[in-house]
Amino acid sequence: MAGATAAPADAELTVVVLAPTDPMTRGQLRRMADLARDEGYRVRWEEARGxxxxxxxxxxxxxxxxxxxxxxxMGDPFSRYVQLLLTITRARDLVVVDDGTATMEFVAQLARGERLVRWHRKGGRPGPRDLLFAPVSSSARRRLTPSARRRVEVFSSMPVHETPDGVTVTANDFSWTRARFGPPRITKGADMVGTSLVETGVVDGDSYLEAVRTLAKAHGTTRYFAHRRESTEKLHRLAKETGLEIVRPDLPLELIARRGPIGRTILSFPSTVVHTLPLALAGTGVRVAVCDIDPTWLTENASPRAQGFLSGVTGTARDVHRLTSVSLA
Structure with a gap:
């Protein structure tokens, strides 16, 4: 979350990092904070969960x-921390900057006047913490609704189909990323991008492992770029049973890919990268291929909306090659 205190021409931007506890995410944010400082911005690192x-x-x-x-x-309007801080500000200009799949759900929920709930949790009953925090969440949703006194903008590379009245949507075309990094060296092989769908309880772990193994064998994949929230135990098992080299990026994958080396083909399951990587790698000749999640891979506890949401993530992606869902033995 960042605040500007003057007109745009003289703006003094302060970037505030609400540090998480997850080591991988902290590491990436440390590197991104360094990049922000290199660009001339002031950065405050807050041990907000310490x-x-x-x-x-x-x-x-x-x-x-x-x-x-x-x-x-702000970077995550679903964050309870961000929602709490929103109740303090009197800013007339609110901007949501997020290239995650949650952006699609956030804008749709705002347009329909629904409570803000992450897509993989939607469909279940609110827990005690949800009920306790409900007044703050409602206040945040009202503040994120445009009015005569407040302008709201969404800056994202994700497709937005249900735009709330008065909300300005600005497309992130990754021009800064392309100008700042690369072009990358392209290798002959294929790389795979991991997902945290197992960790969020959406996809069964054994089914995911078998899907990765099948895809890697079919496409000659050698490297697996882990999602920052993937568990160490799962990654160890993937490495042991598939032979893939596990890479834990210290920067967001879009920056890693631009710096290279990167495979000529990048395989992914439905996730943010099927929207962002084609933009970040535009003009390089790299092909992004996405494999749909088969309904049989979903866990019993997966949100009723999971299959439809994941299909929508894939279906709205541009400049990607769609693979048929792999058949598991």
Whole structure:
């Protein structure tokens, strides 16, 4: 979340990182914070989840900045932390910057006036924490609704089909990424991009492992770029049973791919990268291929909307090659 305190020409941007506890995500954010500093921005690293008193210290430390800001930019409107901080700001300009699949759901929920719930949790009953936080979430949703006093913009590479009245949608075409990095060296083989669908309880672990093994064998894949939220145990098993080299990127994959080397073909399951990588790698000749999630891979606890949402992620992707879902033995 960041605040600008003056007109755009004289804007002084402060980037605030609400540090997570996950080591891989922290590592990527550290590298991204360095890039932001290299671009001339001030960065505040907040240990927002560093203990029972950390939220109070973070909120107290940011209150003044948020109240003074004319513009607030946020990266995850589903975050309870972000929603809580939104109740403090008086900014007339709110911008959601997110290239994740959740952006599609956020805009649709905002257009329909629904409560903000991540897609893989939708369909279940609200838990005690959800009910306790409901007033804050409702307040955040109201603040993210445009009015005569507040402008709301969504900046994303994801397709947006249900645009709420008054919300401005600006496409991220990854021009900065292409200008800043690359072009990459292209290898002859294929790389695969991992997903955290097992960790979020959407896809069965054994089915996922078999799908990865089958795809890797069919396409001559040698490297597997792990999602930052994939568990160490799952990755060890993947390496042992498929022979793939597991790569844990220290930067977002779009930047890693632009820096290279990268395979001539990139295989993926439905995820953000089927939308972002074709933009980041435009003009390089790299082909992005996506494999749909077979309904039989879903767990019993998967959201009723899971299959439709994942199919929508794939179906709305442009400049990708669609693979038929693999048949598992």
């Amino acid at each position: 203990g029972p008193t950390a939220p109070f210290a973070t909120i107290g430390g940011l209150s003044g900045l948020l109240r003074r800001a004319d513009r607030v930019v």
